[in-house]
Amino acid sequence: QVHLVQSAHEVRNPGASVKVSCKASGYTFTHYGVSWVRQAPGQGLEWMGWISTVNGDTHYAEKFQDRVSMTTDTSTSTVYIEVKTLKSDDTAIYYCARNWDGIDYWGQGTLVTVSS
Amino acid sequence: DIQMTQSPSFLSASVGDRVNITCRASQGIRNDLGWYQQKPGQAPKRLIYGASRLQSGVPSRFSGTGSGTQFTLTITSLQPEDFASYYCLQHNDYPWTFGQGTKVEIK
Numbered sequence: 311q312v313h314l315v316q317s318a319h320e321v322r323n324p325g326a327s328v329k330v331s332c333k334a335s336g337y338t339f340t341h342y343g344v345s346w347v348r349q350a351p352g353q354g355l356e357w358m359g360w361i362s363t364v365n366g367d368t369h370y371a372e373k374f375q376d377r378v379s380m381t382t383d384t385s386t387s388t389v390y391i392e393v394k395t396l397k398s399d400d401t402a403i404y405y406c407a408r409n410w411d412g413i414d415y416w417g418q419g420t421l422v423t424v425s426s
Numbered sequence: 427d428i429q430m431t432q433s434p435s436f437l438s439a440s441v442g443d444r445v446n447i448t449c450r451a452s453q454g455i456r457n458d459l460g461w462y463q464q465k466p467g468q469a470p471k472r473l474i475y476g477a478s479r480l481q482s483g484v485p486s487r488f489s490g491t492g493s494g495t496q497f498t499l500t501i502t503s504l505q506p507e508d509f510a511s512y513y514c515l516q517h518n519d520y521p522w523t524f525g526q527g528t529k530v531e532i533k
Contacts (some may be wrong), residue, residue, distance in 0.1 A: 345522070355462075355470065355513055357522040371521035405469055411476055412460040412517040416469040 312336040314344075314406050314417035321423045322396050329392040330420045332406030339387040342365050343409040346380065349419075353409040359390060359407055396424045398415045427518055429441040434527025436474035438533045447489045447512055461490055461499045463481045465510045473512075474499065493520050504530070 317331040332344065345360040359370035361380040368380050379392045389406055401421040429452040439445050449459065457477035462470040472481045474490035477497055488501045501508055509532055514525040 347509055354527045355524040357515075357524065359521075380522075393432075412458070412472075412522075413462075414439070414481070414516055415473055416471070419469050 311345050312408065313321070314408065314415060316404075316406060316417040316420045320423040321425065323426050324338065324397055324424055325405075326396050326424075327392060327394045328396060329390055331408075332389045332391075332403050333406070334389070337348050337408075340384060344380075344382070344389045345407045345409055345413055347405045347407055347413070348380075349405070350399070350402045353402075358391070363389065378415045393422070396414045396422075398424050414418050427521055428455060428519055428523050429527040430514055430516055430523050432514055432528055434459055434528060435526060437528055437530045439504055439530060440533045441443060441504055443504045443506055443533075445508075445530060447499045447514075447530075449492075449495075449497045449499075449514035449516075449525045451495045451518075455467045457493045458492075458516055458518035459492070459497050460517070461488075462513045462515065463508075463510050464513065470513065474479045501530075504531075 313335045315333045320328050322328050340363045343360050343362050346358040348356050358374050361368045363382050377394045381390045401424045403421050405419045406417040407413040408415045431450045459477045461474040464470040469504045473484050477492050478490045489500045490515045491498050
């Protein structure tokens with residue numbers, strides 16, 4: 311059974327950084343890439359980018375290019391996303407999701423609240 | 427970027443109704459499209475992939491059609507558990523893009 315388990319909710323001040331983890335189980339980790347998608351309160355879904363779990367190659371949506379970093383640790387089957395220089399409109403639920411013919415399985419989401 | 431225009435944004439329907447939700451792509455995306463259902467407080471769940479293939483475990487009242495630029499998600503005989511938000515996602519080109527969503531509510 312495929313599981314993507316994310317880290318707990320985070321609260322940060324504007325200008326700070328946050329790092330969210332996503333631990334995969336139930337499948338061969340390096341056979342699938344992982345995307346990150348976010349959802350602001352009451353809003354739709356926004357794709358942020360994806361990372362190859364084979365070699366760590368990344369592709370970020372242009373609006374996140376300068377502030378987002380995705381990494382992978384194959385020894386623990388975990389993918390990370392770090393968002394830097396947080397602003398109030400980065401307040402959102404951040405989801406990791408497995409790539410297969412688009413996106414198939416999703417993590418449970420991590421709420422990141424940016425507030426002073 | 428490929429724009430995905432989803433309609434309607436909001437839909438009021440009754441149990442047993444047939445419902446159609448459409449996504450139009452700003453350029454051709456072959457059949458590189460999926461449909462997702464999201465209930466309040468939950469992560470999205472994929473219903474359809476490859477525009478028309480039913481995800482394992484998803485009831486057969488859900489179906490998808492289309493190719494190129496026009497796609498439709500159909501729910502035949504709407505059930506109480508189907509009241510939720512629905513999104514399309516294109517993965518033909520970067521950045522992947524979602525439709526704006528359709529909220530299906532009880533009439």
